Structure formats: C-alpha cells, structure tokens
Amino acid sequence: MRVIPRALAVLALLLATAGAGAAGPAVPPVAEAQLEAPAPSAPVARRRARSVDLDAPVTALPGKDYRQELQRDIETVTDRAQDAALDTLDDLQVPALVRDARPPFVLLGAEVAAGTAARLAWQPEESFEGIAAATPVLVVNGAGDGPVLCLTAAVHGDELNGIEMVRRVLYDIDAQQLQGTVVGVPIVNLVGFRRASRYLADRRDLNRHFPGNPQGSSASRIAHSFFNEIILHCNVLVDLHTGSFYRTNLPQVRGDLRRPEVVRVAEAFTSTAIIHSPGATGTLRRAAVSSGVPAVTLEAGEPMRLQTQEVEHGVQGIFALIDQLGMYRKLRVWGNPVPVHYRSRWVRADAGGILLARVELGQKVAVGDLLGSVTDPITNLRADVVSPYAGRVIGKAVDQFVHPGFAAFHIGIATRSADLGTAPRGEAQDEDERDDVDPGSRDSLEDS
Numbered sequence: 001m002r003v004i005p006r007a008l009a010v011l012a013l014l015l016a017t018a019g020a021g022a023a024g025p026a027v028p029p030v031a032e033a034q035l036e037a038p039a040p041s042a043p044v045a046r047r048r049a050r051s052v053d054l055d056a057p058v059t060a061l062p063g064k065d066y067r068q069e070l071q072r073d074i075e076t077v078t079d080r081a082q083d084a085a086l087d088t089l090d091d092l093q094v095p096a097l098v099r100d101a102r103p104p105f106v107l108l109g110a111e112v113a114a115g116t117a118a119r120l121a122w123q124p125e126e127s128f129e130g131i132a133a134a135t136p137v138l139v140v141n142g143a144g145d146g147p148v149l150c151l152t153a154a155v156h157g158d159e160l161n162g163i164e165m166v167r168r169v170l171y172d173i174d175a176q177q178l179q180g181t182v183v184g185v186p187i188v189n190l191v192g193f194r195r196a197s198r199y200l201a202d203r204r205d206l207n208r209h210f211p212g213n214p215q216g217s218s219a220s221r222i223a224h225s226f227f228n229e230i231i232l233h234c235n236v237l238v239d240l241h242t243g244s245f246y247r248t249n250l251p252q253v254r255g256d257l258r259r260p261e262v263v264r265v266a267e268a269f270t271s272t273a274i275i276h277s278p279g280a281t282g283t284l285r286r287a288a289v290s291s292g293v294p295a296v297t298l299e300a301g302e303p304m305r306l307q308t309q310e311v312e313h314g315v316q317g318i319f320a321l322i323d324q325l326g327m328y329r330k331l332r333v334w335g336n337p338v339p340v341h342y343r344s345r346w347v348r349a350d351a352g353g354i355l356l357a358r359v360e361l362g363q364k365v366a367v368g369d370l371l372g373s374v375t376d377p378i379t380n381l382r383a384d385v386v387s388p389y390a391g392r393v394i395g396k397a398v399d400q401f402v403h404p405g406f407a408a409f410h411i412g413i414a415t416r417s418a419d420l421g422t423a424p425r426g427e428a429q430d431e432d433e434r435d436d437v438d439p440g441s442r443d444s445l446e447d448s
C-alpha cells in the first residue's frame, strides 16, 4: 500500500518537470487532424430545471451573483430529500426505496421534476431581437398525473391584463396538490411589450403568423419556434387578450363553438360570456386547434392598462377551468355555471366626431336602443348610434374622436351551439367570420 504515495510523488515530479517547458522532456505535439476532428456526436444533454419556490419572495436584485446562480444546475428540493433519505438507509435496502413514479415534465430541453415549479426561458432561434430577449416560461409540474394546460399572454405586447392573470394563477398553485402541469408564458411578445407596442419590431402582428414557418418572415419564424417549442406540448391552451386600440371588452371566452372539444373548454370558465368565433387565419388559437390542441381566447378589458376587476374575473375563470379539468381543487364559489353562447356583430358610427357611449359593458340592449352619440365639434351636429340588434354589449370603444365607419359597439346575440353548424374542413372562412371582422382594420377587431 505504501507504493502508491511514492508512485504519486514520481508522477507529480514528472508533471512538474513537463510544466517547466523547454527544460523538461518534450511534450508530444498534438496532431492537426486531431484538432480538426469533429467532436463525437453525443446525445443532447438535457439539463435539469432549477426548481424555484414560486411563493418565495425575490430577495436579490438581478446581478452578478444572480447570473452565476442561473448558470448552475441546482438540485431540486425533492432530490435533496431523497438523497437525505438514502443516506439514512443501509445499502441493502436502497433498491426497495420506491422513487416517484411520475416522470419529469420536459420542455425547452429542461426537466421539471414532479411536484416542483421552475422558471425556464424560450428564445426564438431565428430572431435578431431574440438575442437580447429570452422570454420567461413558468412551469408548475404537479405531483400527480393530469393534462398540460398552457396560458399565454401578451402575444400583443400592449395587452397587460393577461400578464397579471398568468402571474396570479402560476404563483397561486401548490405543485404538490396539482394533477398535471400548468405552463404560463406571461409575455410572449417581449419585444412589443418593451416598446409598449401591440406588434413585433417590424410592425407585424405576431397573432397572424401561427403556426409559422422556419423559412418565412421574422414574425413567421418566431411564431414557428414558439408553436413548436411550447404550444405542441400543451393539451389545452388559453390565450389571454384585451380589446385593441381604445376599445374595451367584457370578460369573454372566444372559440370555435362548432368543435365540441373547444365548447367543453369554453364552458368550463363558468359565468363568462362565450362568443363564437373561429378565429382569423394565423391566430395562435386557430393554429392550435388545427393541430389538435383545444384552444380559446380569453378577452378582458382594454390594452395599456392593468384592470384589477378584469384580472380577477380572468383568474376566477381560469381556476374554474383548472377545476373542471380535474387538476386542482380550489374552494371558490361562482354561480351561474352554464354560460350563454353568443354570436356577435359590430355596430358602426355613421358620422365622424366625438363619440360618447350611452351603454356600459355587459348591458342588455333591444333593437332601437341608443348606444351612443357622435357630435361634430365644429358644426355641433349630433348623430345617434342605435342598436340594430337585441343582445348584450360585449365590447365598445372608449370615448374618443372617430371617423365615419368606426366600429364602436360589439353586440353579443344569444344563440344555440346547434345553430352554428359544424366546422368546415380545411381553412375555408365562413360567413360568420367575415361578418365578425372589420374589413378596414382586420387586425384590430378579430381576436383583439
């Protein structure tokens, strides 16, 4: 046994001599071919997600230490507990220890262990902006089996209510009590969010480019990356939006009600108006449904604002959905479990001037009811905007200057799903959808 230290001493001496350079024995040169040889193809190493306690307050500001910690893989709490348990056991008993049977949830090349929460990052491959903007992705992976529910917000960068809904839902769930997985992307369009803009940096609407194309425009490539990296891993998708451009929406779920799987998701929100809308081509939810992921849009409030009432309604609805999916029990009482289905029509101002609304969101209106007035500030001529429909105000413009033809009031007309027919095959657009959009500003009204 005493030979070993001596051998080590000799080895150390040899190494020291070699380190002295010219004085020592020549170091064999590395063949050039060896330098240029491609690295052997190893399987892509999957990193284990850092487990973060989503309830814990953030105590340190992002800085050098924080970045260093981000680069380190940290064992999960569960792993440490298992290691501690292993340490106390005799070696012979180890095989008898049953590990958690549920496999980790894999997303973005990371594994999130069952019963833990993690923060991941999605970065579009084909985007210059993406170099600076890795989008945070929150994951709560439940201890028990269940579906993967995905929540996406701020696909339009100026729509803030959904960001807060995602935060409240994801930080309110205890992973140990959850069956299945909840994935939350609070700010999909980080570039737009930073500029307080609805659009991407090139003025394109990301929500018209799904499922995307890896060889297409910048928007199309970003959409393709997001769709493949995140959306195709979901079993149910809720895309959170608000009204657009000085318009506000009653909290409402929009979906293609000709599809039973979408109706089931929409109705689970309870006490929330449901609007039939197949969704414009290129919208996230339409592309998701086409790929077999039942999806709805949850609209609430207006852009550029954080509205606590709308946020609370959305959070209640999402928890009702989570409950209906059998993923999590939360003691919340919310009446009127069967929501009304609507189709919808826009009512336009025929005159230009100052628009002043005379109805509130959610108000019921009859044919001929006064919705608002438009007054010419120069001539003082006033024109009334009257409802041609009986229904409920589900969206409206905030008071502002308008031009003739401006879509000012969105009226929901109660309907039965059976009256909507069945979804056509392929991408053909139906009559409902064409009527639903404003041809002059398609972007601003359909799936706002």
Ligand SMILES: [Zn+2]
Pocket: 155, 156, 159, 240, 241, 242, 244, 447, 448
């Ligand atoms: Zn939107």
